[in-house]
Amino acid sequence: MLVGVEAVFSHAAQGMQHSHARIQFLQVLEGALAVRVGTQQWLVPQHHALLLPAGLTHDNRYFGPARVRSLYIAPGLWQAGMPEGCRLVAVPPLLRELSAAVLAIPREPSTDDRHALLMALTVREIQHQPGLALRLPMPADRRLQRMCETLLRDPGNRAPLAYWTRVSGLSQRTLTRLFPRETGLSYSAWRQQLLLLAALERLASGRTVGAVALDLGYASASAFGAMFLRQVGMTPSAYARCQAGHA
Numbered sequence: 001m002l003v004g005v006e007a008v009f010s011h012a013a014q015g016m017q018h019s020h021a022r023i024q025f026l027q028v029l030e031g032a033l034a035v036r037v038g039t040q041q042w043l044v045p046q047h048h049a050l051l052l053p054a055g056l057t058h059d060n061r062y063f064g065p066a067r068v069r070s071l072y073i074a075p076g077l078w079q080a081g082m083p084e085g086c087r088l089v090a091v092p093p094l095l096r097e098l099s100a101a102v103l104a105i106p107r108e109p110s111t112d113d114r115h116a117l118l119m120a121l122t123v124r125e126i127q128h129q130p131g132l133a134l135r136l137p138m139p140a141d142r143r144l145q146r147m148c149e150t151l152l153r154d155p156g157n158r159a160p161l162a163y164w165t166r167v168s169g170l171s172q173r174t175l176t177r178l179f180p181r182e183t184g185l186s187y188s189a190w191r192q193q194l195l196l197l198a199a200l201e202r203l204a205s206g207r208t209v210g211a212v213a214l215d216l217g218y219a220s221a222s223a224f225g226a227m228f229l230r231q232v233g234m235t236p237s238a239y240a241r242c243q244a245g246h247a
Contacts, residue, residue, distance in 0.1 A: 002119040003072045004102040015060040022072040023083065024052040025126055027091055027099060031066025032152065032201075034138050035059070035086070042086055043136035043152070043194075045201035047096075051087040051126065061138075063152055069099055077123055089129035090204055092242075098122040132200070136193050139182035143168040144175075151191070155198035156217035161187060196231050199224070200239070209236045 003022075009031070026035065027049035035042045035050055037058045044050045052058060054075060075082065091099075102122055105115050139145055147164050151157055165172045179187045195216055202212045213224035228236045 001074045002077055002102055002105070002122060003107070004069065004099060004105070005072070006067070006069045006103060009062045009066045009068075012064050013062045015062075017057055017059045019055050019057045020052070020072060021054055022074055023054050023078055025071040025073065025099075026050045026052060026060075027069045027071070027096075029067040029069055029096075031068075032063055033066055033068065034061045034063070034136075036061065036138075037086060040086075040135070041138040042088060043138070043197060044088065045197050047091055047201055047204035048132075049089055049091050051083055051089065053083045053085065056086070063149055069103070071099055071102060071122070071126075073123055073126075077119060078127075079123075080127055087131040088134055089126075089131060090200060091129070092204075095122070095125045095129070098125060134193060134197060134200075136190070136197055137183040137185065139179070141178060141182050143170060144179060144182055148190075151194060155194050156215055158217045192227075192231075196228070199228060199236065200232075203236055203240045206240075209240070212236065 006029075026044065028044050028046050030046060032043065032045045035044060035052070035058050037052075037056060042050055098118070099122060101118055105118065138148060147168050150167075161172060161175070165175055168175060170178065176187065179185075179190065183190055185193065198216055199212055202215065203209070207215070209225065210221045213221040216224065218224040218227075225236055228234075228239070232239060234242075
């Protein structure tokens with residue numbers, strides 16, 4: 001059985017720790033959220049989803065207004081090897097439409113073969129999506145959290161590190177020492193991951209390469225393209241075509 005649920009959040013919110021008996025496919029339709037699993041945090045941008053194994057304890061944090069859709073997959077419907085850990089994936093248009101159709105399936109048992117076929121195809125499409133080697137760990141320190149959340153709302157913000165020391169009230173030495181301790185990444189590496197995630201979100205939503213480069217503060221589309229190719233292994237336009245090809 002495959003069950004779909006959609007939720008809308010009008011403002012920032014912090015959820016309680018919980019787990020699910022089924023595999024969860026947590027899809028972000030609008031906004032963004034962070035999912036904390038133990039000491040790790042995953043940032044899930046718009047048009048992406050996080051696949052969570054059954055029984056995994058986690059909590060969700062919404063940074064502002066958001067709309068999410070969860071599919072809960074019975075282990076028997078998954079069939080392939082059960083997911084061992086979280087996996088971040090892009091959600092192409094076909095999968096978005098399939099997941100929307102799942103919401104209309106009645107909860108009570110049905111003899112309609114179309115429902116079974118729809119559920120099987122949706123699960124197959126989820127399994128087909130390659131995992132993205134991306135993780136944006138969020139700090140636990142409240143001063144760094146405020147700084148990171150500001151950047152999440154405006155990834156193209158190119159303010160120098162000296163600016164953030166003033167905003168956070170930390171010295172530059174303390175900030176540069178505390179940031180990797182909290183996140184496992186240097187500040188510059190964390191910013192690079194944020195820019196990449198923001199780029200993936202914007203390209204998946206149909207924005208042009210030039211518009212994305214401008215939005216994220218790059219001097220040119222070629223500079224943005226070089227970063228994207230280095231990190232993802234394909235050009236931004238190729239990635240956008242791959243997403244559109246699933247429409």
